[in-house]
Amino acid sequence: MGGEPDRIPDTPLLDRERQLRGYRMNKMAMGLGDPANRAAFKADEPAYLDRFGLNEEEKAAVLSRDWKEMVRLGGNLFFILKISAVDPVRITEIGAHQAGMDHESFLRDRLGKKV
Numbered sequence: 001m002g003g004e005p006d007r008i009p010d011t012p013l014l015d016r017e018r019q020l021r022g023y024r025m026n027k028m029a030m031g032l033g034d035p036a037n038r039a040a041f042k043a044d045e046p047a048y049l050d051r052f053g054l055n056e057e058e059k060a061a062v063l064s065r066d067w068k069e070m071v072r073l074g075g076n077l078f079f080i081l082k083i084s085a086v087d088p089v090r091i092t093e094i095g096a097h098q099a100g101m102d103h104e105s106f107l108r109d110r111l112g113k114k115v
Helices: 016-021 023-031 035-043 045-051 056-063 067-072 077-086 091-099 103-110
Strands: none
Touching (some): 016 023, 023 077, 035 077, 056 067, 067 077
16 A cells, blocks of 8 residues: 555554555445345355455455454455354454454453453
């Protein structure tokens, strides 16, 4: 990306440039609200991603469920969370991944939960 670097370490800012870059990924994720699209995604994820024109970097992030990378590539967290509903993945697991922590540590250290 050619814009100003992120100003908060390890936190990609969802600015206009990143939003435009993530359009295809966000459109794909929003489509998962439709049961037929969820079924198509489950049946053949790469083919479903190709329908939306995702590039190789975006496809790799989605296929590996690299939540942090999806956000860095312009994925709006509210949209890409629809992917987690297909697997399903708990939002706290995504938070742990974003923070670079294991789930138990995240629950204990970030959310104050007794594990």
